Amino acid sequence: MSTELSRCAVIGGPDDPLMARAYPAPFRPSCTPFQRDRERIVQARAFRRLAGKTQVFTSRASDHFRSRLTHTMEVAQIARAAASTLGLNEDLAETLALVHDIGHPPFGHAGERALDQCLREHGRRFDHNLHALRIVEHFEQRYAAHRGLNLTLGVREGIIKHSRDYSVLDYPELAEYMLDQRPPLEAQLIDLADEIAYLTADLDDGVESGLLAIGHIREHVDILARCYRMVEKQHAGVEEKYLFNEALQLMQNVLTDDLIATTRRNAEAIGADSLEDIRRCPTRLAVFSPRVEAERLQEKRYLYETLYTCEVLENEHDKAEEVVTALFNYWINDPEELPQGHFEDIEEEGLARVVADYIAGMTDSFILLQYAQIKRAIRR
Template sequence: MFEPLQHGAIAERERILRSAGVFDDAERALSPRVWDEPNAGKLSPFEQDRQRIVQARAFRRLAGKTQVFTSRESDHFRSRLTHTIEVVQIAREVARALGLNEELVEALALVHDIGHPPFGHAGERALDRCLREHGQRFDHNLHALRIVEHFEDWYAAHRGLNLTLGVREGIIKHSRDYAPSEYPELNSYYLGLRPPLEAQLIDLADEIAYLTADLDDGVESGLLDIEHICGHIGIMGQAYERVRRLHPNVDRKFLFHEALQWMQDALTADMIATMRERVADAGLTTLDQVRHFPERMAIFSPLMEARRLEEKSYLHDVLYTCPTLEAEHEKAENVVSMLFQFFLRQPERMPPSYVEESRTEGLPRVIADYIAGMTDSYILQQFWTASKLRRGL
């Protein structure tokens, strides 16, 4: 599928990518923390960040948060945590192939979903709708920054995890750009400029992971059919037929799983090749040049982008908006919305620390903070408790 580069061309392009990634002066530029800390020298700054992220309570709670299917339906479906681990694997593979900083990439992949509320995108939509009524918005990237800077409170000298500038910038900007005029409070994160390549690749690694996993979980759930998938998603049809020819007498579920891996490998290889080509063609050799380039470097080739869009459209039309999941989404949004209104009327039902926080942050924002931190099971407990209190039971 992909035309291999000659060894000399690969070496030259990896040299270019290495200089445009986070190394030497660029690494030092992205290593500062808000609070100075003595460095014992055992771990690099980004390895320290990785350690702090995996020890954070918000990271652990990802195990109890929905990816697509709620954990109560089956133990086999992905959670936010298992999805995150899959993103880490893909992101590190890309970083290694391109000669980028794997430690920064791993930290960014681990933290990229830490700001998601319970019930996946349905929960995020509901929180955003609730906050809009108070002139505010909910954005899971910005909430993730709020978590690592404010809510993870472990240290005597400061609040937050005190992560490096490179990781904090990547949390905000790995999947989109923010206009400086709309978010002046974030101007220290180089708004209006591109993030480092290490941050840029996270969004596509995330896409590759969920495009693969959601087909797998969809078939596991019984909502998707293997033949239907292969007949409507070109890259999967090609992959499945290739595997079937190699293993003609094997059960179709094993063929499907191997075809999924082939598809993931093809998407990853295309991403690597395309990034390598684009950086070389643009002549980018420094982080500053990456920042000031008008476009992001992390994209798929035109052919693979068309295949990605075909699969994404299929998942939206056949899986994400199917009656079964739509009913689940509606229930989830009702739970979030009702609980938000309940805490608006009775803020004293929140933990005392949140009530105290609301005096400076405002009650709507703090309620959103509290709900966003809940796992699926905990928010349902809170919902039933609130329902009983409303009925006077």
């Protein structure tokens, strides 16, 4: 294991401010603070509900496709491996990977866009990172002394900052998360571990669905074609689908290894010798090399053009928009139909936010059930 960046890792001693929690928590010698956070996240209802939320294909299409939960597990594997190789805090990286999608609504990005559009009409926005923070700080109710999961500051900061930067002028309520500083490397790795996971998985699920053809991918996705040629030389005469599977694994390894090597080089280039050096850097250090970044962008464009916007999935997206919008408007117009437990938040959060929060927590199957019930009620 390389420990070249261990001095830049979030170590998590008892006096480390990143270990701070909003409420006191008893000391447990059997696990570190980030390990405790990991346990709390995995045991959360919102985490379990990821099993019923769309990644790319809805669960109605096939049990073989990734759900938001299985995708999360794949991201966690990549993030932990990268953190381990770099000598960073593996527990923090894994915990952030496990929580990174906990704020997503049903129907994947289509549901998120629809919910955001609904909120725009009320002067609000939907951001799955900010919603994830609301989940772990407010909505999860498992403890007698407080609401929320009482996670460490280090994990809460990573939830907010792993994939984008927020301005303290635009988000003054997030000031405690050091918005003027870069997040630790453990958090910076998560967004690209996410990219590696879905760039691999979406090609796999696309072929499994019949919407993508292996030959067509090889013609238009250079990194996959390069990996396919390498495995083809090693396994001459093997059936195409098995070569494709081998090529996908190799591609994931190539992307991961490049992320690790480039992050290490970037940290060495600025002479990073502590976490504070990482925080003060004007740019993020966890990135791909120029060649691999170009290949990543090429594959991402390919997936958008051939899979994400294909007619079959566009029909699913239209259905998602219809369902989310109809339910949002129904409860906005008749808030008394909301579950009683949501009433107390309306005065503080506003009706539009409460309705959006309720919808965002639903699984695909539950929101479709709600939609069917409401349609029947309207007919009557």
